[in-house]
Amino acid sequence: MREYIYQKLVWLDEKHKVLTPLKVAIDSLLWDNPQNGYCYELSLVVGARTNSSDPSSVTVMVLDSISDTFLFHQFWLANPSEASELKENLLNFTIDAANQRNIAIFMNPISGNRNGRDVWDQQFQPALRFTPFRYSLFETTDHEYIEEWVQNHDIKQFTDMVCLGGDGTLHLLITAIEKYYPGFLEDFKFGILPTGSTNSLACELGARSIKQGILNIIKGHSSKADLLKIKLDSQEVLSTCALVWGVPSDICNDAQNYRFLGSLRYGVVGFMKFFRKWRKYKGRLVYENDAGENVEMSIDYVFVIASNHRTQNSANNEMLTPFGRINDGFIDVQSMVYGSRWDIITFLRKSANKGSHTNLSFIQHFKTKSITIEPADFPIFNIDGEIYNSSRAQVQIIPQAIRYLGALYDDGK
């Protein structure tokens, strides 16, 4: 026999013909209509609101996780004050409504396929209206926008910071916060809605789909994770995802000129590089081994990745660093020794298949807490999708440095 923690009689129609109890159990929201019984997990209820055009009614918003669609159910009560009371109760059972959240949302309109504005207008803002949380939208206008925003706002008024964009937008935000408010990162919860090109962090946070990402942000559950601190010639930056050097940073650098192609730009530039300019990337790596000794390697590479997690792509099954974990206290380093074009095809094919490339003979892999990469002739790094020129990059892991909205691994690592 199921026990209910709350029940309220509601009408299922405007004309007050069908009366039924709306019931809340410890883990679900239930009611019957003459044809069907409805049962939704509370974890999938986005929120509830009264309706301005019909103030005696309450609409509940839920995520149907199978079809990845938002569903809306309207219930009628005797008067507006009963409707308001039902809404408050439903909010208390379904989201942490007592928590006074004030969310700063950064929307990058040019990320990925340029759909950030549509996601905001059609999905995220409508969902936030089903919550009691305060929020403000900030639309980024150029590369400098976020740093200037951090300098010119009292950021401490916000409890959460959410990026509606790619990994680069969040990278710029946390780097600017650390620069102007050192030590304050842990005061915020950070979220990301995947509208970028690869959305690697969103994959780690259980938010490959926009709707699941919205639910994660609204539910507010959070977990601590590591960051990479990267010292370049003229600045220090923080990375949530990875530093990449070699052919991927070469492609990303050139792809900036093809942004009009959207996410396709990486494929197009990669294709050109592969057939026209196949080259070696010469460089020196110095890293700390398990015994705490410095190990040095000078090899010709195709690429080196220093990653903070699995480096996935929300659009497919690609996983570049499958041994990476965002909260294990280590940098996951993977490099590909220079070889033929055929080797890279094998690598791309296998890494696109959930990271099944790691046993290839030309792939090296290790974990470390710090690594320095010194390119001999190609001083261009890609950090979370952003391009930096520097003669070297010193990467260090900062354990448990940030708190993310969303679900991390359930594998206990």
Ligand SMILES: Nc1ncnc2c1ncn2[C@@H]1O[C@H](COP(=O)(O)OP(=O)(O)OP(=O)(O)O)[C@@H](O)[C@H]1O
């Ligand atoms: N309005 C704008 N016009 C031009 N550039 C912008 C604007 N707003 C932000 N930017 C820049 O866009 C760049 C890309 O951002 P972002 O990482 O969000 O998208 P992406 O590169 O498509 O995705 P991903 O990092 O997942 O591959 C950043 O360098 C940012 O400074």
